[in-house]
Amino acid sequence: MQTKTQRRVSVSQLSTYRWSFEEDVLRFSGYGFGSMGIWRRKLEDFGNAEAIDLLYEQRMSISSVHWAGGFTGDGTSLKEAIEDAVSAIELASKVDANCLILHPGSRNGHTNSHAKRLLETALNELMPAAADYGVQLALEPMFVKAADRLTFFRRFDETLEFLHRFPSRYLGLVLDLFAIGFDEKVFDAIPDFVDRISLVQLADRAEDALETRLSPGVGDAPVTNWIARLEQFGYTGQYELEVHRQVKNELEYFELLDQAQLFFEDQVSLH
Numbered sequence: 001m002q003t004k005t006q007r008r009v010s011v012s013q014l015s016t017y018r019w020s021f022e023e024d025v026l027r028f029s030g031y032g033f034g035s036m037g038i039w040r041r042k043l044e045d046f047g048n049a050e051a052i053d054l055l056y057e058q059r060m061s062i063s064s065v066h067w068a069g070g071f072t073g074d075g076t077s078l079k080e081a082i083e084d085a086v087s088a089i090e091l092a093s094k095v096d097a098n099c100l101i102l103h104p105g106s107r108n109g110h111t112n113s114h115a116k117r118l119l120e121t122a123l124n125e126l127m128p129a130a131a132d133y134g135v136q137l138a139l140e141p142m143f144v145k146a147a148d149r150l151t152f153f154r155r156f157d158e159t160l161e162f163l164h165r166f167p168s169r170y171l172g173l174v175l176d177l178f179a180i181g182f183d184e185k186v187f188d189a190i191p192d193f194v195d196r197i198s199l200v201q202l203a204d205r206a207e208d209a210l211e212t213r214l215s216p217g218v219g220d221a222p223v224t225n226w227i228a229r230l231e232q233f234g235y236t237g238q239y240e241l242e243v244h245r246q247v248k249n250e251l252e253y254f255e256l257l258d259q260a261q262l263f264f265e266d267q268v269s270l271h
Contacts, residue, residue, distance in 0.1 A: 172198030181221030
């Protein structure tokens with residue numbers, strides 16, 4: 001039987017970039033992780049029907065589907081981006097995912113207000129589909145240079161203000177501790193938005209490094225303090241390990257999973 005910690009901790013397939021969908025499922029399960037974040041590209045390479053069967057066989061639940069978006073015209077039209085997002089909603093429903101992560105898209109030459117209108121237009125079309133399929137959409141604030149192509153939002157409070165235009169049942173928030181792990185204002189404000197959090201992504205970093213996602217507990221961010229405060233104010237959702245890094249060999253992925261297990265066994269208490 002899984003512990004509460006094992007049920008609430010998942011691993012994103014982005015963390016094990018070189019492994020196949022099947023390898024991810026079998027190896028995460030072998031480590032005792034009962035949940036994972038799906039990367040759509042890996043699933044499609046493996047085959048949707050086959051992937052769903054494998055998840056069922058391994059009793060693997062899904063913390064997130066990553067991702068849909070690009071509504072500001074990053075290589076696709078708004079119509080095409082919305083159609084793709086509807087397909088992602090259908091997939092999220094089939095695998096009973098906790099949420100579908102949305103990246104709105106870059107500024108792409110738009111004014112900030114126009115970019116927001118494009119996102120609002122997309123969400124007004126996607127909300128009925130999300131309601132029909134019982135899927136929660138989740139916006140992910142990202143405040144590092146590498147995320148410029150994924151989102152035009154530049155401040156956490158700006159994202160939160162936009163979020164409150166929509167019902168919480170079908171639009172939530174992804175809290176990425178890599179992005180906001182040193183932001184004391186966001187840390188203090190957790191009680192004000194904890195009820196909108198769909199997922200917490202886990203990665204550590206050095207305070208002066210905005211590119212490298214490290215294993216929790218390895219960098220300088222007060223990750224354990226964030227988790228303790230989230231638990232204190234009633235967060236009951238999942239923590240998804242998302243660590244992107246170049247690896248010399250696949251053994252480093254096993255080391256990553258070992259580190260994650262030790263972090264939660266030694267430093268974190270989940271309700």
